[in-house]
Amino acid sequence: MPSETQKEERLFPEQLLSSSISERVEFFENYHIAHPHLSKAIREVLDVINNPGKRSLVMVIGPSGVGKSTLFKSVVSNVIRNYVAQNRGQIPIVGVEALAPDSSNFDIKDFYIRSLQSLREPLIEYKISCDDDVEIQIGKKDANRQLRRSLENALKYRSPKAFLDEYEKYVDCWKWVLLSQITGILVKDSGLGDSEIVGDLRHFHAHVFKDNPYILQKLVNKRIKRGVRTPEGLLEKYDFETKLTYSIQEINEFYEMILSDIKYDDNKFMLLIDGLDEKVKKDKIYNEAIIGLLWTIKRLNTKFYNEGVPMKFVIMLRSDVYNHILDQGSNLNKLGEDNEVELDWISASSNKLEYPLAELISLRINNSITKNGLKPVIDPIYDLLPERVHGKDWSRPTWDWMLDMTTYKPRDIINFLNCCKDLSKSGEKSITESVIWSALKDYSEYLVKEFKAELYGHFTSNQINELFESVFPKVGKSFSYKNFEKVFEVSEYFNQLDPVDILNLLTKLGILGTIDKFGHAQWEYRRKTIVKQDIRTSKFQIHLGLWKVLSFW
Numbered sequence: 404m405p406s407e408t409q410k411e412e413r414l415f416p417e418q419l420l421s422s423s424i425s426e427r428v429e430f431f432e433n434y435h436i437a438h439p440h441l442s443k444a445i446r447e448v449l450d451v452i453n454n455p456g457k458r459s460l461v462m463v464i465g466p467s468g469v470g471k472s473t474l475f476k477s478v479v480s481n482v483i484r485n486y487v488a489q490n491r492g493q494i495p496i497v498g499v500e501a502l503a504p505d506s507s508n509f510d511i512k513d514f515y516i517r518s519l520q521s522l523r524e525p526l527i528e529y530k531i532s533c534d535d536d537v538e539i540q541i542g543k544k545d546a547n548r549q550l551r552r553s554l555e556n557a558l559k560y561r562s563p564k565a566f567l568d569e570y571e572k573y574v575d576c577w578k579w580v581l582l583s584q585i586t587g588i589l590v591k592d593s594g595l596g597d598s599e600i601v602g603d604l605r606h607f608h609a610h611v612f613k614d615n616p617y618i619l620q621k622l623v624n625k626r627i628k629r630g631v632r633t634p635e636g637l638l639e640k641y642d643f644e645t646k647l648t649y650s651i652q653e654i655n656e657f658y659e660m661i662l663s664d665i666k667y668d669d670n671k672f673m674l675l676i677d678g679l680d681e682k683v684k685k686d687k688i689y690n691e692a693i694i695g696l697l698w699t700i701k702r703l704n705t706k707f708y709n710e711g712v713p714m715k716f717v718i719m720l721r722s723d724v725y726n727h728i729l730d731q732g733s734n735l736n737k738l739g740e741d742n743e744v745e746l747d748w749i750s751a752s753s754n755k756l757e758y759p760l761a762e763l764i765s766l767r768i769n770n771s772i773t774k775n776g777l778k779p780v781i782d783p784i785y786d787l788l789p790e791r792v793h794g795k796d797w798s799r800p801t802w803d804w805m806l807d808m809t810t811y812k813p814r815d816i817i818n819f820l821n822c823c824k825d826l827s828k829s830g831e832k833s834i835t836e837s838v839i840w841s842a843l844k845d846y847s848e849y850l851v852k853e854f855k856a857e858l859y860g861h862f863t864s865n866q867i868n869e870l871f872e873s874v875f876p877k878v879g880k881s882f883s884y885k886n887f888e889k890v891f892e893v894s895e896y897f898n899q900l901d902p903v904d905i906l907n908l909l910t911k912l913g914i915l916g917t918i919d920k921f922g923h924a925q926w927e928y929r930r931k932t933i934v935k936q937d938i939r940t941s942k943f944q945i946h947l948g949l950w951k952v953l954s955f956w
Contacts, residue, residue: 441470445477452482573695574702579651581699581716582658585674587612589662594670603637604661610634663710670713676700677719694728701742721857723911748811749929755803756784764816787820789836801839808846808948810913810928815850815948822846847951854949857912866896871953880955881918881944903938910943918942 419430444463451461463471482496589595590605611631630648638657639645649657679693700716707714720728722745748760755761761784768783780786788801809815822842823834851871858867874897877890884906891902909915916924917936924944950956 438470441474444470445474445481448474448478449481452478573692574699575652575655577692577696577699578655578658578703581674581703582655582662583612585672585714585716586658586662588674589665589672592670592672595665595667598666600661600664603640604665606634607637607657610637659706662707662712662714665712667713672714674716675719676717679718679720690728697728704742723857748813755800755806758811760806760811760813760816761802763813764820767813767817768820787833789834789839792836792839801836805839808843808850810853810946810948815853818849819846822849843951843956847948850946850948851952854912854914854946858914861908863896869894869896871949875945875949875953879945880950880953881942883942884939887943906938906941906943914946914949915943916946918944 415430419427422430448461448463463474479496586604587608590601590608595601611633630650631654632648633654638649638653641657641660643649643653643657676696679696697718700718704715706712725743748763749758752758765783768787769779772783773779784802788805790801791798792801792804805816805819808819819842820834822845823838825845826838826841827834855867855871858870862870874887874890874894878886884902887906888902891897891900891905897905906915910917911927913926913928916926918941919925919936945953945955
């Protein structure tokens with residue numbers, strides 16, 4: 404038996420000794436100990452900040468994952484703790500990200516603006532040049548010089564002890580939005596009981612949000628600009644300073660304090676965020692805001708996990724959009740560490756009725772059946788669909804053929820089935836082959852919209868429309884690289900782009916498949932691995948689901 408002294412020296416709870424192996428492994432993977440080298444580096448950075456001497460620049464260099472962000476957080480926390488109480492008008496530390504340039508030249512004007520934003524500087528676009536009393540116009544030639552002077556003045560009067568280059572934009576804003584949303588769900592849950600702390604949270608929500616707690620525009624536009632007026636005496640109860648209004652940073656702190664102290668019993672909460680893909684690649688500011696959202700979610704999920712709060716935020720993103728985000732910087736690769744789950748609806752089975760996608764669709768069909776007061780069936784897909792679909796000189800199992808009309812996504816199949824349902828006669832319990840063929844037109848129009856949405860951010864609206872209205876009809880349902888190149892040479896909107904890049908993208912998105920040496924179309928979304936071919940010697944096939952709307956059928 405271990406002695407009392409040995410028990411006191413342990414860095415883990417004693418009950419872990421009787422826990423399962425998986426629980427011990429999980430504890431070990433999530434346990435953090437300050438490495439002596441990291442502690443030393445933090446002390447050295449703080450020493451330079453506090454006693455700079457002639458040193459004005461400190462570079463923290465190291466490979467991804469070595470601890471640069473941990474050092475950053477420790478330095479920020481230490482500087483704020485030691486200096487903010489001395490001077491309320493001081494911003495003791497400033498963090499700004501120097502983004503990689505789109506061209507070969509660093510965008511110094513963008514850096515000045517970001518720096519002023521980090522210093523909470525108001526009316527950046529309306530600064531006055533001290534020398535000539537002229538208003539700064541951001542687009543003008545000398546705007547850089549004038550913005551630099553504004554930044555110099557802001558640094559002079561805000562007196563930061565350190566100016567750090569690290570991605571921190573949008574985090575407070577997103578915390579405010581996410582925590583307001585999740586607590587709005589929480590306060591309506593009767594399972595949490597009526598404890599004093601839950602009552603305080605309900606009182607806060609009723610006072611602040613009235614009848615519209617989930618209007619995002621209201622959360623962002625109004626509260627962030629003018630602060631939040633809270634119930635009288637409520638935040639003071641939690642040791643906050645007495646004020647008329649509170650900043651979103653203070654409200655976020657209040658939220659986190661409340662959420663950490665609530666007794667949840669067996670209740671669990673999740674906020675699912677979807678529909679954010681479309682503008683990421685096209686709109687620079689939108690792209691930055693989504694990266695800020697991902698960082699915020701990662702931090703909140705980590706915090707709640709460590710504190711035992713049964714609450715999680717989940718964001719849904721297309722694979723190409725997510726990979727685009729990760730490709731923007733090595734530090735962003737940390738977003739995916741132990742935090743990503745890839746949805747995969749296919750399996751290695753040659754029988755497509757054994758795919759996870761078939762299981763999901765079967766559940767959805769049975770769910771629809773039971774809602775209408777009927778008993779669920781053992782094989783819903785078999786009972787609902789005809790056994791085979793027939794063409795002029797071919798015949799295929801209906802489920803396999805329908806999958807070929809999709810990109811193997813649940814919503815594609817569901818949409819196709821809904822198109823069939825809309826054309827079926829009232830009271831029919833199964834879908835006929837003639838209905839399936841008739842529904843193909845409406846489904847094909849739906850798929851065009853889906854693909855166009857995925858192309859948004861890669862191409863302009865004119866280019867996307869030309870692709871579907873002119874390029875595809877001209878090259879036909881199957882074509883070679885040379886045929887595609889000829890159409891591109893006379894294209895109104897594509898003639899300045901590289902056909903190889905375009906074909907690579909269309910193949911990656913599943914709009915095109917590549918035809919192998921056996922004459923079979925290969926699709927990236929259907930294979931775990933796919934043999935890469937030289938684009939210039941490849942042949943291509945347009946997705947079958949588009950044939951109807953492109954008049955190939």
